[in-house]
Amino acid sequence: MSISKRFLSFFIVCLMQIQIAHAALEIVITEGTNSARPVAVVPFKWLGTQPQPKDMTDFASVIADDLRNSGRFSPLERSLMPQTPATESAVDYAAWKETGVEAIVIGTIKPLQDGRLQIHFQLVNVLSGFKNQTPQKIDEQLVKNTDHIKLNLKGNFSTRRPRHISHRLSDYIFENLTGIRGAFLTRIAYVAINYDDKYPFKLLISDYDGMNQHVLFRSTEPVMSPSWDPTGKKLAYMSMEDKKHEIWIYDLVTQKRELIEPYKGSNILPVFSPDGSKLSMVLSKSGQADVYVYDLKTKKLDRLTKNRGIDTEASWAPDGKSIVFTSERGGRPQIYQINLESKKIKRLTFEGNANLNPSISPDGKNLVMVSLQKGKYSVTKQDLSDGYVQKLTNGRLDKSPSIAPNGSMVIYSTVVKGKQVLSLVSMDGRFKAVLPASDGEVKAPAWSPFLTSKKN
Amino acid sequence: MQLNKILKSLVIALPMLTLAACSSTTDSTTNDGVESSAQQTVSDTAVNGNTGSGSNVVVGSDTDVSIDPVENLTAEEVKKQVIDELRKRHVVYFGFDQQAVTAQYGELLQDHANFLIDNPAVKVLIEGHADERGTPGYNIALGERRADAVVKYLNNLGVSSSQISTVSYGEEKPVDTSHTDAAFAQNRRAVLVY
Numbered sequence: 001m002s003i004s005k006r007f008l009s010f011f012i013v014c015l016m017q018i019q020i021a022h023a024a025l026e027i028v029i030t031e032g033t034n035s036a037r038p039v040a041v042v043p044f045k046w047l048g049t050q051p052q053p054k055d056m057t058d059f060a061s062v063i064a065d066d067l068r069n070s071g072r073f074s075p076l077e078r079s080l081m082p083q084t085p086a087t088e089s090a091v092d093y094a095a096w097k098e099t100g101v102e103a104i105v106i107g108t109i110k111p112l113q114d115g116r117l118q119i120h121f122q123l124v125n126v127l128s129g130f131k132n133q134t135p136q137k138i139d140e141q142l143v144k145n146t147d148h149i150k151l152n153l154k155g156n157f158s159t160r161r162p163r164h165i166s167h168r169l170s171d172y173i174f175e176n177l178t179g180i181r182g183a184f185l186t187r188i189a190y191v192a193i194n195y196d197d198k199y200p201f202k203l204l205i206s207d208y209d210g211m212n213q214h215v216l217f218r219s220t221e222p223v224m225s226p227s228w229d230p231t232g233k234k235l236a237y238m239s240m241e242d243k244k245h246e247i248w249i250y251d252l253v254t255q256k257r258e259l260i261e262p263y264k265g266s267n268i269l270p271v272f273s274p275d276g277s278k279l280s281m282v283l284s285k286s287g288q289a290d291v292y293v294y295d296l297k298t299k300k301l302d303r304l305t306k307n308r309g310i311d312t313e314a315s316w317a318p319d320g321k322s323i324v325f326t327s328e329r330g331g332r333p334q335i336y337q338i339n340l341e342s343k344k345i346k347r348l349t350f351e352g353n354a355n356l357n358p359s360i361s362p363d364g365k366n367l368v369m370v371s372l373q374k375g376k377y378s379v380t381k382q383d384l385s386d387g388y389v390q391k392l393t394n395g396r397l398d399k400s401p402s403i404a405p406n407g408s409m410v411i412y413s414t415v416v417k418g419k420q421v422l423s424l425v426s427m428d429g430r431f432k433a434v435l436p437a438s439d440g441e442v443k444a445p446a447w448s449p450f451l452t453s454k455k456n
Numbered sequence: 457m458q459l460n461k462i463l464k465s466l467v468i469a470l471p472m473l474t475l476a477a478c479s480s481t482t483d484s485t486t487n488d489g490v491e492s493s494a495q496q497t498v499s500d501t502a503v504n505g506n507t508g509s510g511s512n513v514v515v516g517s518d519t520d521v522s523i524d525p526v527e528n529l530t531a532e533e534v535k536k537q538v539i540d541e542l543r544k545r546h547v548v549y550f551g552f553d554q555q556a557v558t559a560q561y562g563e564l565l566q567d568h569a570n571f572l573i574d575n576p577a578v579k580v581l582i583e584g585h586a587d588e589r590g591t592p593g594y595n596i597a598l599g600e601r602r603a604d605a606v607v608k609y610l611n612n613l614g615v616s617s618s619q620i621s622t623v624s625y626g627e628e629k630p631v632d633t634s635h636t637d638a639a640f641a642q643n644r645r646a647v648l649v650y
Contacts, residue, residue, distance in 0.1 A: 195633060222628035224592060243581075244623055266600050266624060269593050282597070289597040310601070313593035326594055333594055357591040370591050377590065397635065399591045415635050441633075444592065 025210025025422065025442070027069050031432035036074035037102050037177070039067060043078065044107040044121070045086035052109075059119070062166035063105060063173065066184045069209060069424070070174060070408065071431025076101050088122050088149055093130035101126055103150070105173060116156045119165065123151035123173055150176050163211055168452070183406040184208060187448040189216075189226035189235050190422060194440030203237060205252070208404075208447070210422075210435045216250055217257075225444055229272045232448045236270035236279055247281060260294065263301075270294075273316050280304075280314040280323055291325050291338070304338055305345075315359040324348065324358040324367065335369055349382065351389050357399065360384070361427070362407045368392075370399050379412050379425065392429040402447045403427075413443040535575060539650045542568055546648040548606055549641065552589070555601040557609045557646075565606070568648055569613035576619065581649040582606045584624040587640035596626030606646045 041064040046052035064075035082095035086108050096104060107121030128148035135142040151172055157165045164185060171182030188210075192202045199218035203226060206213040217223065221240040228235060235250045245267040247260040260267070265284035272279060279294045283301075291304040291314040305311040309328030316323055317337075324337045335349040335358040349355040354372040361368060364384070371380040371391070379393040379401045392410065397420075401412040407427060414423045416434055420441035424433045435442075546568070548561045557565070572578060584603030586595035603622035611617060632639035 222625060224596070224626075224628060240623075240625070240628070265622075266596065268596050282593070284597075284600055289600065310594065310597040312597045313591065326591075333590075354590075356594050372590070397588060418635055420635070 025206060025213065025435035025437055027065070027209055027424070027433045027435055029068070029431070029433045030423075031430070032074075033071055033426075033430040035430075036068075036072060038076060038100055039073050039103045039105070039177075040076040040081055040096070040099070040101045041067070041105040042081060042084050042107075044109050044119070045084075047108050047110040050111075057162035057166065059107065059109070059162070059166045059169070060105070062163055063170045065209065066167060066170035066182075067174065069433065070184075071426040071433075072174075072178060088124055088129075088152075091124060091129060093126060093133060096126045097130050103177065105169075107169075112156060116158055117165075118154065118156050119169070120154040121151070121169060122149055122153075123176055124149055161212070163207060167207065171452075180408060181406045181450070183404045183408065183447075183450065185451050186405060187232065187451065188402075188411060188422075189228065189237075189446045189448070190442055191223050191226070191444040192437065192440050192442050193420075197440075203235075203250075205235075205448075216252075216255075225269050226446045227271045228446055228448045230274060230276045230449050232451045234272075235446075236272060238268050238270065247279070261299075269313060271315055274318055274320040280316060282312045282314060291323065293323075293340075304340075304343070313357045317360045318362050318364050324360060326356045326358065335367065348384070350387075351382075352380075355380075357401065359401065359403055361403055362405060366407075366427070368401050368403055368410055370401065379410060381427065381429070390429060392425045392427075393423070393432070398423075400444050402445050404447050405450045411445040411447055413445060535578070538571055539578075542571055542648070543650060548602075548646045548648075550602055550644040550646070552587070552640070552644065553598070554644075555598060555605050557605050565609050566613060569610050569615050572610065572615045572619050573613075576616065578650065579619050579621065580610075582620060582622045583647040583649060584622065584626075585629060585643055585645050585647070586627045587643040588627040588630065588635065589640060590627075592626055592628070596624050596628070599624035599626045602644075602646045606648070 041060045043058070043060045067073035067075050076099060080099065082099060083092055085091045085106055087106065091104070091106070103123060103125050105121060105123050107119060110118040112118055125148045132145040132148050135144045153172065167184035170184040174180065174182035174184065186208045187205050188208055189203065189205045192204055193200055199220055201219045201221060201223045202215050203217040203223045204213055204215050216235070219239060219241045221243065224238040226235050226237040233252050235252065236247060237250065238245055238247055244262065246262050247267050247270045248257045249260065250257045260270070260279070263283050263285040266289060267281065267283055269282045270279045277296060279296060281292050281294055282289050283292050284290070288308060289310045289312045290306060291311050293302045293304060304323065305325070305327070307327060307329050310333070311325055311327045313326040314323050315325070321341065322337050322339050324335055326333050327336045329336070330347065333354045333356050334347055335355050336345050336347050338345045348367060349369070352371040352373045356370045358367055358369045360366070367382040367384055369380055369382070370377050376396045378391055378395055378398045380389055380391050382389045393412065393414065395414040398412055398414045401410045403410050409427060410425050412423055412425070413420055416436070420443050421437060422435040422442050422445050424435070425431065545564050548557055548564070568580070572580060582603040584599030584601065586598045600622065603624055607617070607620050607622060610620060627643070630639065630643040632642040
């Protein structure tokens with residue numbers, strides 16, 4: 001079983017040490033779903049000879065938050081748990097069956113000599129566990145079935161980023177329960193603005209849940225449109241620090257940045273291609289905003305659109321074979337798609353007064369965008385096979401949708417109580433949460449790719 | 457307030473003052489007094505926008521002796537005052553999702569154009585801005601369109617393209633950050649920056 005290898009590969013993920021900003025975001029659920037599945041994450045038992053350090057991350061609590069934040073699960077309050085077993089053999093299935101939870105997560109933490117922590121955790125299905133208490137007769141033999149133990153994993157972890165350990169465990173649990181890869185060990189990049197600051201414009205990254213916030217860059221002038229490279233180690237963005245548009249690539253590992261030599265006019269909206277070798281961008285060097293592709297290796301620029309109207313907001317299809325973008329070629333802004341081989345352009349949207357800022361979901365099935373209807377801008381989703389459009393949000397100024405790498409959730413910016421904040425909505429539109437900032441305004445969120453490689 | 461009247465008054469005042477300065481040879485106390493009064497009059501005009509061009513002329517001609525201090529008011533300074541004046545009327549507002557310069561800004565842009573044509577060495581930066589309705593990626597393109605519309609207007613009035621540059625801020629630098637309709641109207645703008 002290579003699962004322990006996957007477990008360990010977690011360490012390989014290169015993460016940087018940058019000054020921590022204390023103004024964190026925190027997820028507040030505003031619209032839940034009644035289809036959320038009840039589960040329980042039992043506090044992990046400390047197995048050390050010394051008492052558990054008081055400031056140690058509560059792994060079970062972070063996992064429960066992750067599951068709740070997905071909109072698909074409703075973790076049981078600790079006060080309602082009938083017991084807090086540390087191993088599967090100690091589980092009182094009858095008592096857990098009473099609580100109505102579908103599955104429970106249990107675990108232990110053992111401090112190792114080298115300072116790392118050994119975490120052993122199990123995911124157990126309550127109903128089948130209850131049933132399996134009675135040995136089954138198979139081929140004339142009494143066999144105790146253990147298929148109720150869905151996950152049984154042990155791994156040694158550095159304590160440098162304890163919340164990331166929890167997110168990693170949450171990823172395993174989520175994938176086991178839903179069949180969908182978890183995206184809890186991911187990050188978001190965004191722009192925060194506080195006009196009272198000497199440097200009002202900041203580019204930041206944090207974990208997906210707003211914790212572990214780091215300021216990468218602060219400026220007196222606007223910073224726009226961060227975009228992740230496919231490894232999650234670089235960010236491209238536009239900065240006006242020199243009172244003009246400049247596209248920069250920030251390396252999170254070396255903390256150095258590189259300027260893409262600017263062209264005359266606008267140089268905006270860089271987006272990495274799925275293979276990381278190119279950047280799509282919008283330039284106005286020929287007189288008006290057009291979509292270009294810049295090869296990072298050869299530095300060759302390829303013009304994709306030639307149009308008198310505005311062409312902007314380019315975004316790559318997950319297969320890298322086409323680009324979707326906003327264009328005024330038909331009058332009002334609508335979404336178009338260009339095939340990068342044939343260079344053929346087709347219009348994708350026909351509903352609403354205007355449609356803007358498109359991106360395609362990782363499975364290639366849905367278009368997520370901002371739609372103008374009755375004077376309000378909201379995030380919508382269009383099924384690319386049948387054209388069916390679903391409204392995901394109900395705001396007035398919702399914008400900048402960015403899809404989680406597993407396609408389950410969209411992060412976007414909205415205005416709540418007169419302030420621009422980040423919000424989450426599930427891909428089915430039924431679950432919503434806000435990430436209110438403690439000060440200033442927050443916008444332009446970009447969800448990172450998966451930060452661990454998938455090796456089975 | 458008519459900017460071109462101020463311009464005219466300065467154009468008249470400056471040579472008179474300079475002329476007077478040439479014919480001067482007197483003691484410093486008088487000089488000081490005249491200096492302050494002359495400067496004050498000119499700058500008052502510029503600041504308050506009083507349109508009585510006669511008063512400037514009186515200030516200059518009244519001093520029949522010794523006004524060398526007014527040589528402080530160089531052509532550069534006059535230009536600076538005009539720029540200061542232009543800076544007070546340097547914003548063109550746009551309708552929602554509109555990128556055309558409306559007729560009400562004709563006079564404002566004419567004043568700027570006159571100044572730029574008279575001072576070919578002066579450069580102006582046109583900033584294009586949008587309100588926050590819509591998306592940042594569209595709005596930054598819209599801001600560019602607005603800046604370009606002002607450039608075209610100035611070009612049509614005879615201003616050389618070499619004197620003008622543009623930059624779009626899109627929705628990123630609002631003057632009013634309150635997310636209201638009133639704020640949006642203030643934020644849809646092109647700004648002429650010297």
